[in-house]
Amino acid sequence: MHMTCHELAKRLLTLQPSLLPTDVARLSLLILTQVSDADQLTDPAQLTTAWKNASFRLEAASDQHSAVADELESICSDGPTEFSPDQLWVLLRAVKVQSQLLELYTDQPSLA
Incomplete structure (x- = not known):
């Protein structure tokens, strides 16, 4: 059986019916x-493992992104000032x- 993106999305929804369409798309991309x-995902055990791994990575990245966004927001709310060393680290x-x-999305090493 050949696994298509549409089939993967349907299977992800059976694993977690509460997923929003954007989350299904993100997880599908991350898994693929x-x-x-992709045909190895027809095995339920391998699909479950791939889904759990992708879900964990997406959640961790989202948490990091949210934390950094909050830090950046606090820096921006200070108005135009010279950056302190702590702000530069942020x-x-x-x-x-x-x-x-x-x-995470491209599976290619980044330059940063």
Whole structure:
């Protein structure tokens, strides 16, 4: 049996019916970039493993992104000032988190 993106999305919804369409799309992309052969996802055990791995990675990346976004928001709310060393570290972390998100979706090493 050949696993299509549509079939993968349907199977993900059976694993977690509460998923929003955007989450199904994200997880499908993450799963498909992590497996060498999409047909191996026809095995329920391999699909479940891939789904759990992708869900964990997506949740971790989302949490990191949210935390950095909050830090950046607090920096921006201070108005135009000179950046302190702590604020520069926040900016560097933001760049790193963004590069990790890009790497997560593309499965390619990022430059940051």
